[in-house]
Amino acid sequence: MMMTLSGTAWAANQLKSVRVWPSPDSTRIVFDMAEQPSYSHFSLTNPNRLVIDLKSTATKIDFSSIKADGKLVTKVRTSSAPEKGTLRVVLELTRPVKPVLFPLSPTKPYGNRLVIDAFDTREPAKAVTAEEKAGKNRDIIIAVDAGHGGEDPGSIGPGKRYEKKITLEVSKRLARYIDSQKGMKAIMVRTGDYYLHPNKRSDVAREKQADLLISIHADAFTSPKPRGGSVWVLSMRRANSEIGRWMEQTERHSELLGGAAEVIENTNSEKFVARALLDMSMDRSMVESQAVAERVVKEMTKVTKMHKRKPVAASLAVLKSPDIPSILVEIGFISNPTEAKLLSTASHQDKLARAIFRGTADYFKAVPPSGTYFAAQSAERHTVKSGESLSVIASRYNVSVRDLKNTNNLKSDVVRIGQVLKIPSGS
The missing domain is CATH 3.40.630.40 (Zn-dependent exopeptidases)
Structure with missing residues (x-):
């Protein structure tokens, strides 16, 4: 950290703050910069890390105060720079990621930024199939x-x-x-x-x-x-x-x-x-x-x-x-x-x-979609009137007596006046 501070006097740019935004399948890290950033990056394994070098940049950030306890990025810290005037920031990772880096111009309420999107490389959760x-x-x-x-x-x-x-x-x-x-x-x-x-x-x-x-x-x-x-x-x-x-x-x-x-x-x-x-x-x-x-x-x-x-x-x-x-x-x-x-x-x-x-x-x-609980509940119903039998009702709705009995859990062909029957769906 002392090395970082010592470069403040001659650095052309400043890293003003670091913000970490974890999501279920990626983590976004945002570097707030004084000027447009000049940068490069590379990945390391055993353990997994993403290294970002910010050219001609210094900072006064206390990296120990940055919270990064997500599923992908566990820590943000500095490391020894490869050359004088470069600020090296290291993201410690739980597993390999696909990094995407891009700068953003000032847009209220933010100034210049470098955005790092770390995408999970594991297979995504299986989508629900039509079946x-x-x-x-x-x-x-x-x-x-x-x-x-x-x-x-x-x-x-x-x-x-x-x-x-x-x-x-x-x-x-x-x-x-x-x-x-x-x-x-x-x-x-x-x-x-x-x-x-x-x-x-x-x-x-x-x-x-x-x-x-x-x-x-x-x-x-x-x-x-x-x-x-x-x-x-x-x-x-x-x-x-x-x-x-x-x-x-x-x-x-x-x-x-x-x-x-x-x-x-x-x-x-x-x-x-x-x-x-x-x-x-x-x-x-x-x-x-x-x-x-x-x-x-x-x-x-x-x-x-x-x-x-x-x-x-x-x-x-x-x-x-x-x-x-x-x-x-x-x-x-x-x-x-x-x-x-x-x-x-x-x-x-x-x-x-x-x-x-x-x-x-x-x-x-x-208007319930077919095959849904709502559709089953909205199935057409018939109230039995005087003189009506199961066969008469089945004929009216163009369904079989057997389907009518099964849908209503009837044990016999006997129905009573005022009884409400559910008409089989798809009739």
Whole structure:
């Protein structure tokens, strides 16, 4: 450390602070610099380390105070420099990582930065397959995405209220409401204070075979006057551009189309069939997105002022997957002093989360995906009237008497007036 301090007088740059953002499958380390950094790096094994050399750089940081106890990076320290004027920083690792380093220009509230992303090289967790998702009476899976995070604070409102913190709190509350509903399951896209690229967010939803992606954000404007919530869906123009991009990536056809890709694999018509299937998937998901958005707007109107009283279509990065129904919910304007204060309260966060949940649950109860618990509960029912028998009822709904008896656990053909019978699904 003395060597580092002795170079302060002639160093052209300064390492002002180090921030560590661990996430489930990577860790981001940010070096805050006085000037644009000049750097190089290399990896070492036995033990695993990542070494970063900062040219013409000095620092006054006490590295012993830096907390780095994540799953990948356990310690950040300095080491002997290879040459005078170079600051060598060492990241101690639990296992080998794939490092990605890049500088960032000043953007409020930050100045010059060097970003180090250390990605886990182990095999990722197995994604949910279409076959697993198609299980009988399965849960409806909702991917809940808390906007921004880590190095990306989002908008910063009066009183240093950070969008990334508010969106995470509302998302956690929304996930709890979803999990409390029998037949629904929440997947948190971001579980802590770390950065995820917008592309990765929709990828997580796809890996988990989500039925819907809900991304939570807080709006901001140059003027403090605007306030109120809004709900956004993918624009048709963005959807078409994404479909076109996917068509050039044939290796992703299987991922995007599931079992259908196996049928059309290695045929001259693959690209045309894939396009048709993706178009149908896009049409379905965009209709669903709009329907969910309308119900969420309706419920949010009951608990908060709305800036937009109808869903709005936009080309937003997190809504880039036309194969997955997706909505982006702006819960209010963090740039409005009154609303920023309100958004920071637990009671208002809970009201917003409950409203978003109600709108979502109402939609899926009305239009449940096949094979889900909701679908089984919404099966058509018939109340037995005078003069009706099992055979008469079976004939009316075009089902067999045997299926009707099995569905209702009947031991005989005898039914009573007023008895409610569940009609077999798929009839």
